[in-house]
Amino acid sequence: MDIIFLWAEVLVRWLHVVAGIAWIGSSFYFIALDYSLNDKNKLPPKAFGEAWQVHGGGFYHLVKYLVAPKNLPDELTWFKWEAYTTWISGFFLLILVYYSHSQLYLIDTFKLEINEFQAICISLLGIVVGWVIYDFICRSKIGENTVTLSAVVYIFIVFCAYFYSEIFSGRGAFTQLGVMIGTIMVANVAMVIIPGQKKVVNALIKGNKPDPIHGIRAKQRSLHNNYLTLPVIFVMLAGHYPMVFxxxxxxxxxxxxxxxGALIRHFFNSRHAKKKTPWWTWVLSTILIVFIIYLSNIGKPDISDDEKLASLQKDINLEILLNAAEVVEVHCAMCHAKYPSWERMSRPPKGLILANKDDIILNIDSLYQQVVLSNAMPPGNITWMEYSERETIKLLYQEILKNRNTSSLWQQFKEIL
Ligand code: HEC
Incomplete structure (x- = not known):
């Protein structure tokens, strides 16, 4: 049974990533196409702009009609299943990973005492309410001004990020926010852009003049989707990096x-539109990236002011190893064992076994990442690991690093000199 679930996860993740690539690929393509349209040559009646492209051994001549052409063609290609498939597969993945192991991935009882059922309900409700509030903001008076709207949507998303970080584990909060943003983006396609387009087509078939509000709304939501693409991919990938989440x-x-993410999109949008290239966006992005690395560093578990620290640091080598091994025995071994004693776990997560001192020394780099540089392990601090206990892993890491350094390539090089 276990193997079926593991395979389901692999296959659904595969589908999710492929669908996401198709969706984002086509959306990036159309944005770049839109920006490259020009009206230098004579266009057919009612056309807005044209573009010439070359790809795969042929030339393409594309013409854009803003509302619609005079006569509708018999065959129209719609772009929507890329978005829908991304969402549906993503939702299954959410169930397979986060909902069926919510104690490991979603809940952090240090933040909020909830059971698995409650955690799943909060998550589901959050996804729906996130869309409802976003949609309400867009349709309200605020939605009439693009800049104000973007600012309000940004503040709303940051508020959600903070809110979820207060109630879910770090990793759970990230994925929850990613799912919320992803849902907003897909719902923009399913509930606003495509229905609007359908109304326009129907009006044209009946020979009526289509309402321009559909076009305006679709443009607004497309713009949001464009700027949310890069952040949402980051959030989804970040779940694998404890220093981030x-x-x-x-x-x-x-x-x-x-x-x-928005700054980088702005750079490419401006460049494709052949406007003045905003190189400053890269400078600002670099500064911000340095700043988030700094934030992740100062936000790691605060080991330093633990009183047991002083006594720990006096100990040497073997003692350090014994201390760390004891901590791992207490806080990790129930899951990271050949036969985990943790309920519903039939094999060690990620194949990582921490049964003896050798295992610890061999895996010290990952242990350091998960326990010292971040508090990703134990999940949701489920075993109540204390700072002084994290310190034992840090000391061992430093001890091993010292020994490693002395035999490093640089050392050997210096010896030859
Ligand atoms: C309640 C069960 C549980 C406990 C206790 C636990 N872990 Fe884990 N650990 C997991 C799970 C589940 C994963 C897989 C996370 C994922 O899917 O990314 C994991 C992943 C890891 C990884 C990453 C392995 C890799 O290759 O990505 C390391 C390292 C790790 N744990 C170390 C520890 C240490 C050190 C402790 C004790 C301080 C600990 N864990 C306690 C469940 C547990």
Whole structure:
């Protein structure tokens, strides 16, 4: 049974990534196409602009009609299933990974005492409410001004990032926010852009003049989707990097990443539109990236002011190893064992076994990342690991590093000199 679930996860993830590539690929393509349209040559009646492209051994001549051409063609290609498939596969993945192991991935009882059922309900409700509030903001008076609207939507998303970081584990909060933004983007396609387009087509078939509000609305939502693309991919990938999602300021890191994603999109949009290239966006993005690295560093578990520290540091070598091994035995071994004693776990997660001292020494780099640089492990601090206990892993890491350094290539090089 276990193997079926593992395979389901692999296959659904595969589908999700491929569908996402198809969706984002086509959306990037159309944005670049839109910006490259020109009206230098004579266009057919009612046409807005044209573009010539070359790809795969042929030339393409594309003409854009803003509302619609005079006569509708018999065959129309719609772009929507890329978005829908991304969402549907993503939702299954959410169930397979986060909902069926919510204690490991979603819940952090240090933040909020909830059970698995409650966690799943909050998550589902959050996804729906996120869309409802976003859609309401867009349709309200605020939606009439693009800049104000963008600012309000940004603040709303940052608020959600903070809110979720207060109730879910670091990793759970990230994925929840990613799913919320992803849902907003797909719902923009399914509930606003495509229905609007359908109404326009129907009006044309009946020989009526289509309402321009559909075009305006679709443009607004497309713009949001365009600027949310890079952040949402970052959020989805970040779940694999504890330094991003499991430190104190993770929500702030998220807020800044959303801004960086938008800045980078702005660079490419302006460039494709052949406007003045905003090189400053890269300077600002670089500064912000340095800042988030700094934030993740100062947000790591605060080991330094633990009183047991002083006594720990006096110990040497073997003692350090014994201390760390004891901590791993207490806090990690129930899951990271050949036969985990943790309920519903039939094999060690990621194949990582921490049964003896050798295992610990061999895996010290990952342990350091998961326990010292972040508090990703134990998941949701489910075993109540204390700072002084994290310190034992840090000391061992430093000890091993010292020994490693002495035999490093550089050392050997110096010896030859
Ligand atoms: C309640 C069960 C549980 C406990 C306790 C636990 N882990 Fe984990 N650990 C997991 C799960 C589940 C994963 C897989 C996370 C994922 O899918 O990315 C994991 C992943 C890891 C990884 C990453 C492995 C890789 O290749 O990506 C490391 C390292 C790790 N744990 C170390 C520890 C350490 C050190 C402790 C003790 C301080 C610990 N874990 C305690 C469940 C646990």
């Amino acid at each position: 499991a430190t104190k300021f993770s929500w702030l890191i998220l807020a800044i990443v959303i801004a960086i």
